[in-house]
Amino acid sequence: MPEYNTLDDLEDGQRVLVRLDLNSPVEDGEVQDNNRFDRYSETVAALADADHKVVLMAHQGRPGRDDFVSLQQHADILAEHVGKPVEFVADTFGEDAIAAIESLEAGEILLLENTRMTDDELPEKDPEEHADSEFVKTLAPHFDAYVNDAYSAAHRAHASTVGFPLVLPAYAGLVMEREYEYNTSVANKEFDGPVTMVCGGNKSEDVISVVNNLGGKVDNFLLGGLPGELFRRAQGYPVGHDLEGMDLLDGQWDETKDTLEDLVENRLDEFGLPVDFAYEGDDGDRAEIALEDIEEKEDAYLDIGHDTIEDYLPYIEESDAVFVKGAVGVFEDERFADGTVELISAIAESDCFSVIGGGDTARTLDLYDIDEDEFDHVSIAGGAYLNALTGKELVAVEVLKANA
Numbered sequence: 001m002p003e004y005n006t007l008d009d010l011e012d013g014q015r016v017l018v019r020l021d022l023n024s025p026v027e028d029g030e031v032q033d034n035n036r037f038d039r040y041s042e043t044v045a046a047l048a049d050a051d052h053k054v055v056l057m058a059h060q061g062r063p064g065r066d067d068f069v070s071l072q073q074h075a076d077i078l079a080e081h082v083g084k085p086v087e088f089v090a091d092t093f094g095e096d097a098i099a100a101i102e103s104l105e106a107g108e109i110l111l112l113e114n115t116r117m118t119d120d121e122l123p124e125k126d127p128e129e130h131a132d133s134e135f136v137k138t139l140a141p142h143f144d145a146y147v148n149d150a151y152s153a154a155h156r157a158h159a160s161t162v163g164f165p166l167v168l169p170a171y172a173g174l175v176m177e178r179e180y181e182y183n184t185s186v187a188n189k190e191f192d193g194p195v196t197m198v199c200g201g202n203k204s205e206d207v208i209s210v211v212n213n214l215g216g217k218v219d220n221f222l223l224g225g226l227p228g229e230l231f232r233r234a235q236g237y238p239v240g241h242d243l244e245g246m247d248l249l250d251g252q253w254d255e256t257k258d259t260l261e262d263l264v265e266n267r268l269d270e271f272g273l274p275v276d277f278a279y280e281g282d283d284g285d286r287a288e289i290a291l292e293d294i295e296e297k298e299d300a301y302l303d304i305g306h307d308t309i310e311d312y313l314p315y316i317e318e319s320d321a322v323f324v325k326g327a328v329g330v331f332e333d334e335r336f337a338d339g340t341v342e343l344i345s346a347i348a349e350s351d352c353f354s355v356i357g358g359g360d361t362a363r364t365l366d367l368y369d370i371d372e373d374e375f376d377h378v379s380i381a382g383g384a385y386l387n388a389l390t391g392k393e394l395v396a397v398e399v400l401k402a403n404a
């Protein structure tokens with residue numbers, strides 16, 4: 001029984017305001033199609049098919065950054081995925097927006113302008129304060145219901161995520177429902193056999209947070225990416241140093257050194273750590289070096305090596321549940337994708353319960369043609385996925401629950 005209202009509780013034929021998370025990569029001003037559009041098209045189509053007047057809100061980028069652009073292109077991309085027109089109005093809650101909302105017929109879809117283009121959306125505030133903003137007070141009377149499907153923005157207390165559910169009957173959308181159920185499963189579900197988590201990426205803080213919060217739930221943490229190097233550095237190996245002109249590892253080392261040293265001293269039996277690394281050889285090809293042969297760091301290590309992959313595979317094969325947080329190498333470059341692709345493929349082949357995240361890592365499936373259906377869940381969230389894994393509440397989900 002869900003702890004919040006879902007689309008099953010929503011009567012047909014209403015005026016529905018829907019919060020999506022269409023935040024996407026923008027390259028040279030062009031919004032890049034990605035799996036968020038595909039996922040959201042299901043919710044949007046379901047609402048349109050139920051004869052609702054469907055008005056969508058979403059954000060793109062952050063003010064001051066290059067990716068802070070209009071949602072005009074998002075409307076066109078979404079329309080392709082939904083298979084129906086998606087109107088766009090370049091206004092958030094002014095006269096043009098209201099006119100466009102009021103002229104909508106049952107089953108039609110309208111996307112409003114980037115929510116972060118109104119000052120009322122940011123910064124983080126209490127739901128009550130957001131509910132009292134002009135943005136919420138102006139738009140809400142034009143609707144019968146609010147649907148939040150923006151799971152990946154559910155850790156943000158913004159007007160569009162926490163203000164509207166205080167003044168309108170609120171429902172979780174299809175993406176929200178599925179993400180919430182699966183991403184909290186490592187914290188809330190019981191598994192009969194071993195539970196393994198593959199942790200990589202480029203943020204050691206994220207991995208420390210996962211390791212500290214899930215010690216009792218996860219039996220094996222298989223480490224790669226930057227955290228893999230820094231855990232080895234904490235044991236005294238000369239890895240995890242920045243090369244000239246880079247600033248990824250040494251800064252993180254300064255911030256996390258004490259915690260990492262404590263973890264490798266006291267909880268070593270929970271960790272799988274790299275025994276070899278891949279780097280770019282003189283000819284530009286992938287080269288590998290064993291940890292024990294590294295005398296002094298001379299190269300940037302961009303993937304776990306094949307001996308490490310072989311060490312890790314049995315853990316995956318023997319687990320009842322496997323979760324992924326972060327890629328174990330720079331998978332965007334084919335030369336350094338072996339670790340990530342081989343581990344994720346092994347999860348796909350196993351019949352264990354499996355969840356793949358976060359935002360960057362899920363792209364591996366698209367890039368290397370790995371079928372999403374092989375996993376129980378592939379998350380499209382980054383920060384919200386991390387919060388859910390580590391048992392932290394998501395403010396927008398809590399507001400939905402309070403409104404149920």
Ligand SMILES: Nc1ncnc2c1ncn2[C@@H]1O[C@H](COP(=O)(O)OP(=O)(O)OP(=O)(O)O)[C@@H](O)[C@H]1O
Nearest residue numbers: 201202203225302326328329330358359360361382
């Ligand atoms: N050894 C490495 N050196 C540098 N970058 C690495 C290394 N291993 C993995 N990465 C990079 O880490 C990135 C993914 O890291 P991140 O921690 O952001 O994971 P994520 O959870 O998938 O994403 P997000 O939290 O942004 O949603 C990838 O883009 C990958 O290229």
Ligand SMILES: O=C(O)[C@H](O)COP(=O)(O)O
Nearest residue numbers: 021023152153156382383
């Ligand atoms: O893409 C995301 O992870 C979400 O949309 C959150 O974006 P934000 O970190 O800019 O709030």
